[in-house]
Amino acid sequence: MSFIAKPEVRTSDLEAKAIEVFKKFGATSAFYGYRPSKGMPAYPGYICISINQEIVHGIPGNRRIKCGDLVSVDVGVNFKGYIGDGATTYVIEGADIETRKLAKVTYDSLHLGIKAAKNGGKVSDISRAVQTHVESFKYNVVRDLVGHGVGIKLHEDPQVPNFVDKNYDAPLREGMIIAIEPMVCMGGWKVSISKDDGWTVKSVDNSLSAHFEHSILIEHDKTVLLTVLDDGSEAYIPPEV
Numbered sequence: 001m002s003f004i005a006k007p008e009v010r011t012s013d014l015e016a017k018a019i020e021v022f023k024k025f026g027a028t029s030a031f032y033g034y035r036p037s038k039g040m041p042a043y044p045g046y047i048c049i050s051i052n053q054e055i056v057h058g059i060p061g062n063r064r065i066k067c068g069d070l071v072s073v074d075v076g077v078n079f080k081g082y083i084g085d086g087a088t089t090y091v092i093e094g095a096d097i098e099t100r101k102l103a104k105v106t107y108d109s110l111h112l113g114i115k116a117a118k119n120g121g122k123v124s125d126i127s128r129a130v131q132t133h134v135e136s137f138k139y140n141v142v143r144d145l146v147g148h149g150v151g152i153k154l155h156e157d158p159q160v161p162n163f164v165d166k167n168y169d170a171p172l173r174e175g176m177i178i179a180i181e182p183m184v185c186m187g188g189w190k191v192s193i194s195k196d197d198g199w200t201v202k203s204v205d206n207s208l209s210a211h212f213e214h215s216i217l218i219e220h221d222k223t224v225l226l227t228v229l230d231d232g233s234e235a236y237i238p239p240e241v
């Protein structure tokens with residue numbers, strides 16, 4: 001498959017493509033105008049694009065993708081009143097082995113989390129699977145942002161942390177739709193929000209980060225990936241290290 005995320009392409013070009021696809025299907029962005037809480041600025045983009053040390057919530061603009069970048073593209077869609085939320089981190093050509101490894105470990109942690117999600121289980125089963133894998137590579141999971149229930153609204157209960165939180169856990173039951181989204185830093189997990197745009201979340205120590213997300217449906221005896229192509233395959237899988 002050939003991807004639009006390539007050196008020299010502007011992040012606004014990726015956004016324009018997403019808008020074109022939304023239009024084609026009669027869908028809208030679940031992010032545009034979103035306010036996480038009263039008093040916060042409304043999100044001004046249609047998708048989020050976060051590069052390198054940026055973790056999530058980057059706003060598309062004139063910036064160009066460069067060789068070796070890690071480009072997280074996060075897309076939330078409202079289609080006929082139902083919301084799907086998914087993200088992938090593209091490894092742009094020329095990335096070094098450490099960069100590629102971060103993407104692969106984050107991707108694998110998402111799938112370990114998905115495997116751990118079971119009817120009758122708990123959110124912490126997912127959190128533990130993600131965290132254990134990530135930390136075995138001496139990387140860190142972000143604490144300040146978490147996965148979430150999704151479906152009618154973008155953010156629903158339960159929260160789905162990527163770390164085991166002894167103060168929070170919730171049961172998983174058939175019929176639930178959740179977005180699992182590991183955000184992984186090569187360095188420490190502390191993050192800060194850009195003072196310039198009020199949105200972009202980056203690692204305080206400027207370490208590289210990667211982010212993958214799927215919305216999944218928990219059924220009685222299996223889970224279904226919802227944020228995939230028509231044939232059930234994923235839009236992007238990072239290269240083997």
Ligand code: MF3
Nearest residue numbers: 030031034043048057074085
């Ligand atoms: N996948 C992200 C999340 O669930 C994207 C939200 S962007 C926002 O938090 F603009 F909608 F906040």
Ligand code: CO
Nearest residue numbers: 085179181213
């Ligand atoms: Co999400």
